[in-house]
Amino acid sequence: MSHRWVHTWALALLLVIVVGVAWEAAWRARGFRPSVSNDMELWAIERQRAVAGEGNGVVIIGSSRVKAGIVPKALAEATGWKTPIQLAINFSSPVLALEDLAADPRFHGLVIVDVAPIILFNGFWPLENMVGGYLAYRDNARWSESFNTWLTSLVESFFVFRLPELSGSHLFETLIKGELPAAQKFHDDRFRVTRIASSPAPEAPHANVGDGGAVGMGKKGLDALIARLNAALVRLRSHHARAVFVSMPTAGAMAETENRLFPREEYWDVFAKGIEAPAINCRDEAELARFVPPDGSHLTAAQTVEFNHALGRVLVRTLETPARAGSQ
Amino acid sequence: MLFNSLLFLVFFTGVFCLHRLPLSWTFRKANLLVASYLFYAAWNPPFVLLLWWSTVVDWFVAKRLYSMSDAGRRRALLLVTLCSNLGLLGYFKYGGFLLQNFTVLMHALGIAYQPPAANIVLPVGISFYTFQSLSYTLDVYFRRSKPADSFLDFALYVGFFPQLVAGPIVRSRDFLPQCERPKPVTARELGIGASLLAFGLFEKVVLADWLLSPSADAVFNQVSAAGSMDAWMGTLAFSGQIFFDFSGYSMCAIGAAMCLGFHLPRNFHSPYASLGFSDFWRRWHISLSTWLRDYLYIPLGGNRGGETSAGINVMITMLIGGLWHGASWRFVVWGGLHGSYLVAERVFRQRRGLEAPAGASVARVVGALATFVVVTVTWTFFRAHTFGDAVTIIRSLVVPRASTILGAGSVWTIGIVTVLTLAGQWFLRDKDFEAELERVPWWAGSILLAGAILAIMVAPGDDRAFIYFQF
Numbered sequence: 001m002s003h004r005w006v007h008t009w010a011l012a013l014l015l016v017i018v019v020g021v022a023w024e025a026a027w028r029a030r031g032f033r034p035s036v037s038n039d040m041e042l043w044a045i046e047r048q049r050a051v052a053g054e055g056n057g058v059v060i061i062g063s064s065r066v067k068a069g070i071v072p073k074a075l076a077e078a079t080g081w082k083t084p085i086q087l088a089i090n091f092s093s094p095v096l097a098l099e100d101l102a103a104d105p106r107f108h109g110l111v112i113v114d115v116a117p118i119i120l121f122n123g124f125w126p127l128e129n130m131v132g133g134y135l136a137y138r139d140n141a142r143w144s145e146s147f148n149t150w151l152t153s154l155v156e157s158f159f160v161f162r163l164p165e166l167s168g169s170h171l172f173e174t175l176i177k178g179e180l181p182a183a184q185k186f187h188d189d190r191f192r193v194t195r196i197a198s199s200p201a202p203e204a205p206h207a208n209v210g211d212g213g214a215v216g217m218g219k220k221g222l223d224a225l226i227a228r229l230n231a232a233l234v235r236l237r238s239h240h241a242r243a244v245f246v247s248m249p250t251a252g253a254m255a256e257t258e259n260r261l262f263p264r265e266e267y268w269d270v271f272a273k274g275i276e277a278p279a280i281n282c283r284d285e286a287e288l289a290r291f292v293p294p295d296g297s298h299l300t301a302a303q304t305v306e307f308n309h310a311l312g313r314v315l316v317r318t319l320e321t322p323a324r325a326g327s328q
Numbered sequence: 329m330l331f332n333s334l335l336f337l338v339f340f341t342g343v344f345c346l347h348r349l350p351l352s353w354t355f356r357k358a359n360l361l362v363a364s365y366l367f368y369a370a371w372n373p374p375f376v377l378l379l380w381w382s383t384v385v386d387w388f389v390a391k392r393l394y395s396m397s398d399a400g401r402r403r404a405l406l407l408v409t410l411c412s413n414l415g416l417l418g419y420f421k422y423g424g425f426l427l428q429n430f431t432v433l434m435h436a437l438g439i440a441y442q443p444p445a446a447n448i449v450l451p452v453g454i455s456f457y458t459f460q461s462l463s464y465t466l467d468v469y470f471r472r473s474k475p476a477d478s479f480l481d482f483a484l485y486v487g488f489f490p491q492l493v494a495g496p497i498v499r500s501r502d503f504l505p506q507c508e509r510p511k512p513v514t515a516r517e518l519g520i521g522a523s524l525l526a527f528g529l530f531e532k533v534v535l536a537d538w539l540l541s542p543s544a545d546a547v548f549n550q551v552s553a554a555g556s557m558d559a560w561m562g563t564l565a566f567s568g569q570i571f572f573d574f575s576g577y578s579m580c581a582i583g584a585a586m587c588l589g590f591h592l593p594r595n596f597h598s599p600y601a602s603l604g605f606s607d608f609w610r611r612w613h614i615s616l617s618t619w620l621r622d623y624l625y626i627p628l629g630g631n632r633g634g635e636t637s638a639g640i641n642v643m644i645t646m647l648i649g650g651l652w653h654g655a656s657w658r659f660v661v662w663g664g665l666h667g668s669y670l671v672a673e674r675v676f677r678q679r680r681g682l683e684a685p686a687g688a689s690v691a692r693v694v695g696a697l698a699t700f701v702v703v704t705v706t707w708t709f710f711r712a713h714t715f716g717d718a719v720t721i722i723r724s725l726v727v728p729r730a731s732t733i734l735g736a737g738s739v740w741t742i743g744i745v746t747v748l749t750l751a752g753q754w755f756l757r758d759k760d761f762e763a764e765l766e767r768v769p770w771w772a773g774s775i776l777l778a779g780a781i782l783a784i785m786v787a788p789g790d791d792r793a794f795i796y797f798q799f
Contacts, residue, residue: 003515004516004519004766004770005515005516005518005519005520005770006515006519007770007771007774008519008523008770008771008773008774008777009519009522009774009777010774011770011771011774011778012773012774012775012777012778012781013778015774015775015778016778016781016782016785019778019782020782020785023782023786142370142371142372143370144329144335144370144371147335148333148334148335151334151335151338152333152334155334161785161786162785164788166786167786167787167788168538168786168787168788169538169542169788170788171786173737176737
């Protein structure tokens with residue numbers, strides 16, 4: 001009787017391994033690569049890392065532009081700084097995240113803040129979008145959830161079978177249509193860095209937003225935003241932390257939309273003048289302006305290493321030159 | 329900590345390995361107790377204190393009750409444990425509900441009463457472990473059993489992690505003797521236990537969460553848009569979801585315990601193949617329905633005082649049983665409906681001599697289907713967000729309306745899962761699942777297990793909590 005169960009389980013595990021390996025290999029052959037998906041939980045873990053130890057790390061906040069465009073390892077190589085912690089969230093304004101770091105006296109490091117005009121200067125876009133939920137999750141996260149997230153992301157970073165495109169209903173819905181799922185363009189790693197496949201289809205992910213509701217916040221709104229950010233910067237400096245604002249490269253339809261809705265002289269120039277921290281616009285730096293995001297706002301994996309080396313040089317120059325560093 | 333999480337896999341592997349070490353039985357039981365507290369602390373560490381409180385109070389009260397002979401003092405001591413356990417339950421689970429109803433009552437009387445905000449967090453599993461601990465003391469009070477000899481054994485009985493947060497509600501006379509001396513876990517127990525764990529996870533992750541829950545959520549989250557087909561399919565989807573969710577949990581609990589050498593009682597026995605409502609309650613959440621029978625229905629008088637008295641006792645038991653599920657009048661109505669079905673069934677059976685048909689006749693199948701349909705429609709009060717929503721869904725079940733929510737894929741999925749569920753439960757109606765598992769050829773068992781594990785692996789990745797955790 002006992003041998004029966006040994007045989008049953010031995011064959012069952014063998015079948016699981018054989019079928020699992022074949023399944024994994026088949027999807028990898030179609031171009032799928034591992035990617036982690038539990039963003040909110042991982043964000044909470046990474047946010048905790050921002051204040052771990054001496055709390056003097058480098059933190060990146062903002063939208064998908066910096067999440068895909070800034071590669072922590074490459075930036076660290078170029079600057080000699082600690083490897084940055086990626087806290088950017090797709091489609092999100094950096095304001096709440098900056099205020100959260102400013103309110104945390106354990107943080108003594110540097111914040112790289114993304115200035116994506118269509119998000120930061122957008123009068124329609126709610127500032128609390130997404131980030132509020134992330135902060136609430138972080139405040140209520142249990143140790144067991146964090147540990148489970150860590151384990152889950154470990155599995156997800158090695159295997160493709162847990163990709164949303166290949167799991168459950170998504171897969172069956174695609175198969176029922178007589179199609180096979182297409183390999184994903186975005187890969188997120190356990191440290192929340194997004195890598196975009198080198199040849200994405202040309203598209204403007206935010207074009208619909210630009211057409212469908214984006215509107216400049218106007219002078220009054222911009223003044224209020226600058227005042228709010230400056231208040232956060234004052235609190236940040238009170239615990240010896242600092243910030244630098246970076247506007248990432250854009251191109252094509254996205255650049256046209258932003259130029260139309262948020263003219264540089266009315267928005268970026270006013271912002272850079274009013275904000276009490278260094279502000280870098282990639283268009284103004286020759287070594288950064290040459291990078292053209294194929295989809296309009298996201299650099300691809302093939303571009304990012306070189307871009308980050310260039311950005312690193314600009315950041316070091318900016319932050320280590322007293323005149324450019326301004327009040328920092 | 330959820331059974332359907334990687335964390336549990338790591339946790340259980342660690343506990344299992346430690347339990348298999350050639351160490352003293354006391355050390356191994358202590359390992360299980362520490363693991364159980366760690367398991368509970370995964371939700372909210374301070375609430376472990378509530379578990380300790382319940383354990384310590386019942387340990388001392390039961391000891392004193394056993395040694396006392398004075399009836400008055402024994403009753404007073406029983407009151408202590410009732411106040412302790414039901415007080416905990418009352419405050420944490422029903423505090424907000426009572427305050428809310430008191431406020432409504434005050435307003436109805438024209439008194440403008442505004443209570444302070446009651447942000448009471450419900451400790452997970454409190455309804456289960458307070459009932460379990462209470463049953464021990466009540467058994468000692470009624471002289472049905474002796475108090476435990478070892479505090480470690482008793483603490484493990486109250487806190488044993490596989491069944492701590494959602495049952496089965498185990499009786500001390502079933503569990504404590506298993507703690508007395510070590511019993512080696514056989515390969516058979518290990519094989520069946522691990523299989524139950526795998527099939528339980530399959531029920532939860534694949535059937536409940538993947539195939540049924542999205543449709544049930546879609547319908548019950550937009551009831552005003554639900555047409556007749558939506559309402560029927562949404563209700564059937566929830567009927568399947570709650571069964572597979574809870575039965576899956578119970579199966580995991582029984583399987584995990586078996587891997588550690590402990591046997592827990594069965595909690596479900598093909599409830600959707602029931603012939604009538606008394607049969608349903610002998611098959612659904614068996615450990616709760618027998619608890620309510622032994623510690624509420626029978627002490628109330630059971631059927632000893634005639635038909636009317638028995639009917640009233642059934643109604644009281646089912647209303648309290650409904651309220652046990654959640655602090656809302658919807659659960660009371662759900663319990664009340666089941667109580668009224670049971671009373672009606674008793675009346676019909678006794679006055680007209682109506683008995684469940686025997687054999688495999690068409691009448692039996694029709695009876696089982698009729699019971700399933702009524703039980704399924706009654707779940708509406710359990711699942712809907714409000715009374716209004718429940719009434720809207722029931723109206724859509726009856727009055728034909730065009731459906732707009734669920735697509736053909738969802739309808740087919742729910743239909744197929746429902747038919748297979750009913751057929752499977754009918755097949756297993758008078759059989760033991762574990763015995764049937766052993767009757768399957770070993771290689772076929774391997775294929776079934778591998779299929780279940782692979783399906784769990786490709787199921788969508790959200791680790792949803794079990795529905796009964798909220799109770």
